[in-house]
Amino acid sequence: MRIFRTALSIALRHPIYLGVYVLFLSAIGSFITGSAVYVDEAAETYEPARASIAVVDRDGSELSRALRDHLATQNDVVDVSDEPFALQDALATSQANVAVVVPEGFGDALLDAARTEGDLPSIEVAYGGYTQAAALAEQQALRWVSLAGAAAALEPDADMDAVVDLVADASGVRADIQVEAGEVSYGAAYPFQSYLSFTTYTLMCSVIVCVGLVFSKMSAPDLRSRMLGSPARPRRVSMHVFLACLVLTVAVWVVASAVGLLSGGLRIAVVAPAQVALALASMLVFALVPLSLAFTLAQLGVTEDGLNALGNIGGMVMSFLGGAWAPLSLMGSEVQAAARFSPAFWTNEAVSAALTTPVVTADVLARVGCGMGVTALFAAAIASIGLAATRKR
The missing domain is CATH 3.40.1710.10 (abc type-2 transporter like domain)
Incomplete structure (x- = not known):
């Protein structure tokens, strides 16, 4: 447990990273997406948006x-x-x-x-x-x-x-449009869905930087030599380090999810708790992607400055391909094709499937499971590269 506490203390000794990448980015996401409402729940007629x-x-x-x-x-x-x-x-x-x-x-x-x-x-x-x-x-x-x-x-x-x-x-010829209220209003769930889409950027930045820093420090040659010279088995040492990084990743997910719920997701959770739970579970699976990236980058010898740069750039690119900054329907066919090679795309597909349905059916579970499964495969593939780099070292 001493190795576990030591690994966590490395992250806690860098509060500026935790404050900026976790709390500040979550607050920014809540501020940006807080007013993203398309339909007034109390409206009985359709009024087109005016630009x-x-x-x-x-x-x-x-x-x-x-x-x-x-x-x-x-x-x-x-x-x-x-x-x-x-x-x-x-x-x-x-x-x-x-x-x-x-x-x-x-x-x-x-x-x-x-x-x-x-x-x-x-x-x-x-x-x-x-x-x-x-x-x-x-x-x-x-x-x-x-x-x-x-x-x-x-x-x-x-x-x-x-x-x-x-x-x-x-x-002047127009179709007549009527608004029908469902159990879960897309207009009510859209701000929370937009926040979770932006959270792909928050999770990518915060986990790569904070967790990658822990992996990097714990993999330093001098510290690694002292740990391997101790009575503890190498596998046990690695497991404690990984467990500490996993706990840190889950903590980042909890904070980001809590900010989203407090800023407008609670009323959706009261009406549709199962849908919100599926959406948050999809984000937890996505958090494994930056965790595996942080592990791989640390094993490749990326420094602290490199983790900051790659975390921000990678988070920006991945969240863009997931549709966080602009709807993919407005993008060209090349961008839409490239987006399918991003785990953020599949996570947002799972979140959209969960939050835009009034009832959780087998079809909804299949769509959410497909998005979560593909995202988990991305994490496993990236982690395998890190394991290969570890073996080579």
Whole structure:
């Protein structure tokens, strides 16, 4: 037990790492995802989300003005100067979620392209921080341009005013939508799900740095020689070190989970305790991945500075591939294919399957089990590399 306590004391002697990587990142995740609610549970009607759009009209034609008016009916249009710095500042400060620039000659080019079977003119779109709202606004603009092109092609003799009227009639047709409340509201569970998705970054950074530091210190040649010279068997020494690192990993998971529950997950846990338990269990399995990475990096001789760098970079990349920073549906096919080689992707799939269902069924358990199983295989594969490096040393 002395080796176990010694290993834990190494981590406790670096409180700055525990405070920054565990507590601070968990608090940041709670702050970022705390307002991520898509649907009001008490609402009985559907109200589409409105984005803040900066529309820069460099054409001034009837079609470009009609496009701006159309976007204004579904979003909040803000006035921004047609200058690069002003547009960048509006997006960076969230004054606008998206900037739409209508190029000069847009109206005439659209009519010509539609009636000569050419390509419709493109509009420039730049995203801000709220990527979901920006993507929706971009699709609304592209849909209007497509409808305008179709109207111009079907009515070859129509002028711009007539095309605008035709598009207004076509774009005004909408489906009736009703909101039905379920036992577990996706809108209520979404902030907690987003927090757990961000927690993949927290766990990756904190466990690699804190646990990797313990493995690295305990594997130092001088300390290792003294331990091997003691009456304790080498296998027992290694088991005590590993047990201490496992306890430290579980403690990091407990703190991160507690922050998520206290910041909004408790009301979901009261309504759907089984779903929340499955989601948290998925995160515990994911914590084994940075644990195995910390072990492997320590056996490869990575220093403390290297652990900090690799923990942050690896956590950022892995959480991005898991969809923590932006939905994977907005990414290209190459990124979506690469994401399946990340354990964060499979963990988030398991969390999503658990938190977006009102009843835990066999199908839900199978999806959650699949995500947890693939994640565990990643951890086992990485740990095997560390064991090979240990044997070589």
